[in-house]
Amino acid sequence: MIEATLCFPMRSRSDSAGDDTAAETANEVLLIEKRRGLGEGWYNGPGGKLEGDETPRECAVRETREEVGLEIDPADLEKAGELRFLLDGEEHTFCHVFLTTAFDGEPTASDEARPEWVDIDEVPYEQMWEDDRLWLPTVLEGKSVRGAFRFEGGEPLDEAEFVEYDLETGVSFADGD
Template sequence: MIEATLCFPLRTSPGDGESESQPADDVSEADEVLLIEKRRGLGDGWYNGPGGKLEGDETPRECAVRETHEEVGLEIDPADLEKAGELTFLLDGEVHTFCHVFRTTAFRGEPRPSEEARPEWVGVEEVPYDRMWEDDRLWLPGVLEGRTIAGEFAFSGGEPLDEAEFVRHDLEWDISFTDDG
């Protein structure tokens, strides 16, 4: 089983007379989310949030901070991450990936491309769900609105996961996470 993270930085787009965007004061004020177009690996060519696999003994928060910095150059204080979800992905009846989902409105720096990802600020209402994992349209809108979720998503057809068929899901909304890594 793979343990992984996703991180969704959110900001308020520039208004009249403003030269640049700023992190939002809270999720409800955000109107843009930072997505990446994957350049390699699982989901190559698809959009998602920055993230990846936990390494060694790092916590999910540490992983989300590290992966976001490696992929797009943003600096995030682990304390500024809000746990938004826990997603379990099954492949042919077996747990394939357990993903910790975080969001944040506090970060430093401007996103820059890397070998792994091309970052892009996208309007929360314009997220390209047709270029994302099929399950994303079921849970990501709620996460971007400030809700929390626990979800299970089943795929069948064998490796690789991004070519398997999405067969079912189970969602539980507005979860309280007590130990969020």
């Protein structure tokens, strides 16, 4: 099983570098267009697989820095979701989802990702994983989610068929990751 993260930096249109604005007042989210790997050509938040003994927060910080050049303090990440992806009945990926409104720098493109600030009301769900339209709107509203999403059809996951889901909103997470 893969353990991974997604990070969704958010800002108010008037912010230029991520002030300490509450997620409830943010109206733009930073999405990336994946340039390679799983989900290439699709949009999502920066993120990726945990490496070594790093925590999910450390992974989200590292992946966001590597993919789009933003610096984030792990303490400024708000845990917003836990997503379990099953492929052909087997656990494939467990993903920790984080939000933040506090970051330094301007997003820049990398070999892996092309960043783009998107109005929360204009998120391109038709260019994202099919399950994203089920949980991401809730997260962008500042609510937490826990979900399980089942795909069938074999590897790779991004070519398998999405068949079923279970989603719980308003969940609490432990103080840790």
